[in-house]
Structure formats: structure tokens, C-alpha cells
Amino acid sequence: MKISRRGSEIAPFYAMEVLKAANDRQAAGGEVFHMEVGEPGGGAPEPVIEAAQAALGTAHLGYTEALGIPELRARIVRHYDEYYGVSVDFERVIVTAGSSGAFPLAFMAAFERGNRVALAAPGYPAYRNILLALDLEPVSIASGPESRFQPTPELLAEAGPLDGLLIASPANPTGTMLDRPAFEALIAYCRQNDIRLISDEVYHGITYGRQAETLAGLWDQAVVINSFSKYFAMTGWRLGWMVVPEDMVRPLERLSQNLYISPPSLSQYAAVVAFDCRAELDEKVAGYARNRTLLLDELPQAGFDRLAPADGAFYVFADVSQLTNDSTDFCRRMLEETGVATTPGIDFDTERGHAYMRFSFAGPHADMIEACRRLKDWLR
Secondary structure, three states: OOHHHHOOOEEEOOHHHHHHHHHHHHHHHOOOOOOOOOOOOOOOOHHHHHHHHHHHHHHOOOOOOOOOOOHHHHHHHHHHHHHHHHOOOHHHHEEHHHHHHHHHHHHHHOOOOOOOEEEEOOOOOHHHHHHHHHOEEEEEEOOOOOOOOOOOHHHHHHOOOOOOOEEEOOOOOOOOOOHHHHHHHHHHHHHHOOEEEEEEEOOOOOOOOOOOOHHHHOOOOEEEEEEEEOOOOOOHHEEEEOOOHHHHHHHHHHHHHHOOOOOHHHHHHOOOOHHHOOHHHHHHHHHHHHHHHHHHHHHHHOOOOOOOOOEEEOOEEEEEEOOOOOOHHHHHHHHHHHHHEEEEEHHOOOOOHHEHHHOOOOOOOHHHHHHHHHHHHOOO
């Protein structure tokens, strides 16, 4: 029987492939230090779990409105006011089945088949793969240290005509962030060239030194996507949200009705209280910061001395071209010989990723210490 090219030609998510290999090693009795996946440790805040337990006994957990329950949408509006000092209209807030559910909705609502959408390379691989599955053309913008691994108007101009631009700040895998002038330059370029701008803000709240800027406060024609998975530590709850231009609300509502019916109801009721858990969540971020400091100090001593700035998120992206020209094999051997699981750069940049790799520092501090010790011994 026929199998579509969407399923047969799409690239794997290599971080998950490494996770599978790491789990196989653990099942066979081997030790593993997980630095391959970007998942917060410790799970959701206790008030979120308590709210979910209460909802199990009192709420009707059926379908909700496709755009999300009003209580959660209103709380998201309040979050933008409290955290960013930005006013967002209630009608423009859409709750989604994770940011992973938001991206295809946004792409389908904003673009026609064959449209060209620019995204920085290195970048999150699912962007590219979702675009391809929807018959859109991902246009890789080869960025490097000179642009802090972010797109610039000059790089975009070299790419030719574009219909869309996807940015991420903080970015995965590099952790780099855009400042206000960089945002304003990209907005001006998109306005001038009629380019739909989409901002991935799922790592907001996890930054070091300065707060991330939200595009929601800079341009009401942009699409902003966020998630409860990273800062709020609710990965398995599969919940996210979008702030969208007014004329996109109804198209997105119709798409959501047909593709997802509604976001998970239990997760929505629980997430209303997540915004009130900042003290607990900021303690997690302090733990990430401690791990970040450790890795930025220890990795160069091990031989990984070409690192992206890691302004936010919980990743260190390393240029390993002085160590290998095949990061996939390098990461495989690292896991087999040291138990340290990391992600090859080919996940994030199909052209240059063989020379890069990503370390996640979301895990326990003791594991980070031991992983660094083993890497120094391995490369000595």
C-alpha cells in the first residue's frame, strides 16, 4: 500500500534517537548522564498538580472551546501585563495542544502551499520538518557567531523573496537571544517586504542576565507562540498558547476545531495556577543557571572551547570541528564510551551540523559534574 512522502521522507528527530539509544543502554544496566533532551527536571509545580486533582473531582473534563477555556486565556492576558508590561487583547489569545500543536496551526493559517519560510540554521528541527510536511519550503538562513546564530535583515536579503520568517529567542540549540534593536530591525524588514513574522518564545522565563523580549509588545501583526513545557515544567501536559493578529483568530479557530477539537481540558484547568508558581519555578531556573556556569567553565577544559553564548534556555551549543567531522558518530561513541548522552548538530543544521553538537543542562547538578569529569578523561 502507498505511504506518503510526508512520513517516509521526513528526517528523524535525532535527539529522540539518542534518547532511545541512551534508554537501551540503561535497560542493559549501563550508566547514562542525560544531556540529549530539553526537558525540565522535577516535573510541574505542586499547585498545578493540586489543581489537576481538584479538577478531576469537580470539573466536567469534556471538550472545551477550541480556543481554550476563558479562565486560562484571561490568565495569559494577565501574564503579559504582569511579566512584560504588555497589553494583549483576550480575543487574540489561543490555547493550543502544546507549542507543537501551535506551529502547524500557525503555518496553515498564514501560508499557502509552496510559500517560502525562512528560519535560522542551526535551529529546532521540527520547524523544518513541519514546513516540509505541509508542502511549504523552509529556507535555511546560515547563521554563525558573527550574528549570534540569529537571522539579520542582511542575511534575509540574500535568501530572495520570502513569505514568512520564524525566529526564536532564546533559541534552541544555541540559547542566543535577540535584543530590542535586533527585533526592531527584523520587524522593519518584514513590514517592508510583506513577510509574516512568527516568534517562538517557549524558553521565556529561562534566561541569564536579562529578561527576554516578547514580540507581542512590538508588533500586533506577528504570531507569538509559547508553551507550558519549559519554564512551567509541564512537558507531558501538552499545552501551549499563541497570541495572533486579529484577522487570524477565526481561521485558527476553524483549523483547531477540525484538527484537535480542543486542547486537553485537564491540563487547561491546572495551568491557570501555573503563573502563580514563580517562586518555585525560578528556583528551577537558578538550578539551570548553576549548571550553565559549570558547563561554560568545564567544557572548555575538556576540549569543547568554541561555545555559543547560551543567553537563555538550557543548552550549550559547541563547535566540535577541531575534534571531529562527524558529530553523529562522535556522539554515538561518547555515549558508548562515557555514558554521556548528547545530541549531534545534524539535528539542527543539515548542512553544517556535522561540526556541532548540543549539550542540555536541564538535569541534576551532580550529573553535570560527573558528565564533565568523564568527558575530560575521555578527551584527555
